[in-house]
Amino acid sequence: MSKRKFRIYRGEQEHGELVNYETEVKEGMVVLDVIHKIQAETANDLAIRWNCKAGKCGSCSVEINGKPKLSCMTRMNEYSEDETITVTPLKTFPVIKDLVTDVSWNYTQNERIKPLKLAPAAKTEKGYVMYQKDVDRVQEFRKCIECYLCQNVCHILRDHDKKDEFIGPRFMIRVAGLEMHPLDIEDRIPELKEDYGSGMCNITRCCTTVCPEHINITDNGIIPLKERVVDRYYDPLTILWRKFFGRKKKKLPPIKK
Numbered sequence: 001m002s003k004r005k006f007r008i009y010r011g012e013q014e015h016g017e018l019v020n021y022e023t024e025v026k027e028g029m030v031v032l033d034v035i036h037k038i039q040a041e042t043a044n045d046l047a048i049r050w051n052c053k054a055g056k057c058g059s060c061s062v063e064i065n066g067k068p069k070l071s072c073m074t075r076m077n078e079y080s081e082d083e084t085i086t087v088t089p090l091k092t093f094p095v096i097k098d099l100v101t102d103v104s105w106n107y108t109q110n111e112r113i114k115p116l117k118l119a120p121a122a123k124t125e126k127g128y129v130m131y132q133k134d135v136d137r138v139q140e141f142r143k144c145i146e147c148y149l150c151q152n153v154c155h156i157l158r159d160h161d162k163k164d165e166f167i168g169p170r171f172m173i174r175v176a177g178l179e180m181h182p183l184d185i186e187d188r189i190p191e192l193k194e195d196y197g198s199g200m201c202n203i204t205r206c207c208t209t210v211c212p213e214h215i216n217i218t219d220n221g222i223i224p225l226k227e228r229v230v231d232r233y234y235d236p237l238t239i240l241w242r243k244f245f246g247r248k249k250k251k252l253p254p255i256k257k
Helices: 031-041 104-112 132-143 149-153 169-179 189-194 206-210 217-233 236-245
Strands: 002-011 016-025 061-064 067-070 085-088 095-097
Touching (some): 002 031, 002 095, 031 085, 067 149, 067 206, 104 169, 132 169, 149 169, 149 206, 189 217, 206 217
Parallel strands (some): 002 085
Antiparallel strands (some): 002 016, 061 067, 061 085
16 A cells, blocks of 8 residues: 555636645555545545446546546556656546536537438348348447547547537447448438548547547548548549449348348
8 A cells, every 4th residue: 555646637617726635545446446535535525427437338537647548447556656646537528527527519429420221121031131240340339338538539629629520539430330330221421521520530540549448440430431431522433433323322231041
């Protein structure tokens, strides 16, 4: 057991400051454990959002020494004993109180995305049939726990505050999961270009770096979507083909009898 120093943001959006704390830290503790300990000892009104304490709900997202992380999955032994640990709220979203931010903007972006639309002809007597490789491809995106660390670290949202133009990496992979679904027949490419701001992402891969579920957001989600936009709107051969033959429909897997 050793005494460790902390600096924790206290206050609201416009009126807040970093407050110093000291507490005893036991072996095996994570940052969320220490915050709870500080709550119990000296700061009963300290606000932090959390739920599962197992890295699966995404609720306890904060910035620790300037890096977006899940506080329940960040062990104290990652930092030297003489290092002061600074814990601040997610920078990209408005602060409600202390370490709790208002992430409701994300829910609005989710509502803008066209939901799954299954092809009626794809249903057989055995139900819907899909190749396993197609299932595996979209399953990666379903691992998202909506911690919004990727949204927080995205410079388009974080530094340039372009929330009215770009839906962010979390919802780019939601669109990817729908567009790559083998039975979906909805078309979201026009919205990707005009409304969701796919062209604004310059592929820094910062969102992939911070993802606690290790989703390859950039390479497996965003880049394929950007390629689909380019194919439809900027590739001259594709444009010529569409003028003569119309929009290419999604291919459904063959029905197994």
